[in-house]
Amino acid sequence: MNSSSLPAPSTKSLSKSDKSEKKSRIDPWWGLVALVVGLIALLYFGSPDPYQKMLPFLKDGIWITVKITLVSFLLVVVLGLGVGLARLSKNTIIRGIATVYVEVIRGIPMMVQIIFWYFALPAIVQQLGVSLKSDALMNFRPDGTTMAIFGLTFGYAAYMSEVYRSGIQSISRGQMEAARSLGMTYFQAMRYVILPQAVRVILPPLGNEFITLLKDTALVSAVAVPDLTRRGREFQASTFIIIETWVMVALIYLTMTLLATRLVSWVEKRSKYER
Amino acid sequence: MEPIIRIQNVHKWFGSVHALMGINLEILKGQVVVVIGPSGSGKSTLLRCINRLEEFDEGMIVVDGIPLDTAKNINAVRTEVGMVFQSFNLFPHLTVFDNLLLAQKVVRKRGTNESENKARMLLEKVGIPDKASYYPLQLSGGQQQRVAIARALAMDPKIMLFDEPTSALDPEMIQEVLDVMLALAQDGMTMVVVSHEMGFARAAANRAILMDGGQIIEEAPPDILFTNPKQERTKAFLSKIL
Numbered sequence: 001m002n003s004s005s006l007p008a009p010s011t012k013s014l015s016k017s018d019k020s021e022k023k024s025r026i027d028p029w030w031g032l033v034a035l036v037v038g039l040i041a042l043l044y045f046g047s048p049d050p051y052q053k054m055l056p057f058l059k060d061g062i063w064i065t066v067k068i069t070l071v072s073f074l075l076v077v078v079l080g081l082g083v084g085l086a087r088l089s090k091n092t093i094i095r096g097i098a099t100v101y102v103e104v105i106r107g108i109p110m111m112v113q114i115i116f117w118y119f120a121l122p123a124i125v126q127q128l129g130v131s132l133k134s135d136a137l138m139n140f141r142p143d144g145t146t147m148a149i150f151g152l153t154f155g156y157a158a159y160m161s162e163v164y165r166s167g168i169q170s171i172s173r174g175q176m177e178a179a180r181s182l183g184m185t186y187f188q189a190m191r192y193v194i195l196p197q198a199v200r201v202i203l204p205p206l207g208n209e210f211i212t213l214l215k216d217t218a219l220v221s222a223v224a225v226p227d228l229t230r231r232g233r234e235f236q237a238s239t240f241i242i243i244e245t246w247v248m249v250a251l252i253y254l255t256m257t258l259l260a261t262r263l264v265s266w267v268e269k270r271s272k273y274e275r
Numbered sequence: 276m277e278p279i280i281r282i283q284n285v286h287k288w289f290g291s292v293h294a295l296m297g298i299n300l301e302i303l304k305g306q307v308v309v310v311i312g313p314s315g316s317g318k319s320t321l322l323r324c325i326n327r328l329e330e331f332d333e334g335m336i337v338v339d340g341i342p343l344d345t346a347k348n349i350n351a352v353r354t355e356v357g358m359v360f361q362s363f364n365l366f367p368h369l370t371v372f373d374n375l376l377l378a379q380k381v382v383r384k385r386g387t388n389e390s391e392n393k394a395r396m397l398l399e400k401v402g403i404p405d406k407a408s409y410y411p412l413q414l415s416g417g418q419q420q421r422v423a424i425a426r427a428l429a430m431d432p433k434i435m436l437f438d439e440p441t442s443a444l445d446p447e448m449i450q451e452v453l454d455v456m457l458a459l460a461q462d463g464m465t466m467v468v469v470s471h472e473m474g475f476a477r478a479a480a481n482r483a484i485l486m487d488g489g490q491i492i493e494e495a496p497p498d499i500l501f502t503n504p505k506q507e508r509t510k511a512f513l514s515k516i517l
Contacts, residue, residue: 147509188381
């Protein structure tokens with residue numbers, strides 16, 4: 001622990017060489033993005049017959065996929081933190097509930113969870129409405145996108161809570177003790193001392209979850225949400241064009257995940273602080 | 276005079292290990308108490324009970340008239356009791372200056388000017404005013420520990436607890452930390468120090484306590500305890516460390 005006095009300027013030169021190293025790593029990645037986008041453009045202009053008809057049809061689906069990804073992820077980040085903190089709580093009941101939640105969710109396939117939210121949950125509410133004689137509950141018919149977002153959020157928050165938990169646990173106990181000994185409350189210590197340090201540990205797996213979530217949004221096509229995958233299936237059903245449709249859908253997903261990877265590493269780099 | 280720290284019959288178990296076996300201790304305002312003892316004797320545990328970083332199972336501790344019972348009282352006590360740790364525990368993501376500002380702002384709700392003046396004054400006091408913009412890990416161990424002392428002092432504590440403050444330091448850095456502690460003692464700070472630094476104890480402490488097996492074995496002024504102990508366990512322990 002006794003790092004003898006390190007001159008301050010060394011961090012500057014270190015970060016500089018760090019930067020140039022990263023710069024050279026960016027280029028091939030952007031090259032891959034360019035390649036995939038170029039391929040889409042090539043198909044679009046080189047083979048207008050299916051593609052110029054197909055892309056406008058898929059376009060609405062792309063937006064829905066993006067929207068579901070972003071909204072769910074935002075909710076997952078918040079709910080995951082709450083569950084992660086609950087998992088670390090000293091209170092046995094709070095910790096117990098959170099643990100059961102995480103274990104149950106992780107043991108059920110995401111697909112089944114989404115179907116449950118869309119089909120089973122409304123049915124349960126409606127039956128409840130019948131027995132309670134409540135019209136509002138009897139006519140409960142939530143829309144697919146909302147339920148899909150709920151399903152993804154509750155599913156992914158369980159995984160995300162583990163990311164938070166391990167990130168928080170990676171910070172030495174002495175940090176919490178020092179903060180508490182200065183009179184900070186538990187939440188002040190979390191907010192100002194623990195989480196700012198844990199973020200560096202949490203960000204890489206958090207970015208990973210984001211990309212996995214983006215791909216898993218394809219599952220919502222099972223509950224009549226017109227996302228990219230669903231639009232692909234609809235296009236195939238009405239035109240019987242199979243190979244071209246799925247080549248294009250795959251390329252679009254690939255473009256999105258490649259861009260998301262870039263975004264994630266950009267955020268990661270920005271959050272690094274010098275020490 | 277009402278003691279500023281009153282410890283009554285405090286027991287603590289770690290599972291089946293009886294770490295504190297009915298500790299009674301009263302410390303008056305302005306006293307400097309040094310606690311020595313073999314590792315596992317309960318001295319750090321006792322120290323950590325005083326600001327309730329460690330919960331105790333039986334007994335009572337009253338600090339500056341506030342009993343350590345409710346969460347609110349515990350926090351009130353913590354704002355009046357500074358603590359310095361063996362491993363410094365500075366916040367590595369903040370500069371030295373921000374380390375000194377954080378609790379002032381968040382806990383004491385001080386304005387920017389007041390807290391910055393306080394931080395500058397304290398860095399001057401511990402002898403490293405030029406390191407304000409450094410990050411903790413860029414400093415030597417001795418410097419880090421002095422920042423940690425300054426960080427605790429920024430809260431204007433009435434009592435300072437030191438948990439083996441020099442044990443993690445290279446030998447040549449121990450003195451600079453002890454000098455700061457000595458100056459603090461001379462200013463009249465109430466201090467409880469877990470440390471085997473005999474020189475510091477002789478120069479600064481009014482009382483020295485030997486703990487072993489979760490009990491206070493012997494208490495005397497440091498000169499007497501170190502040179503002419505009454506108890507066999509004290510003699511045995513001192514013969515090992517001197």
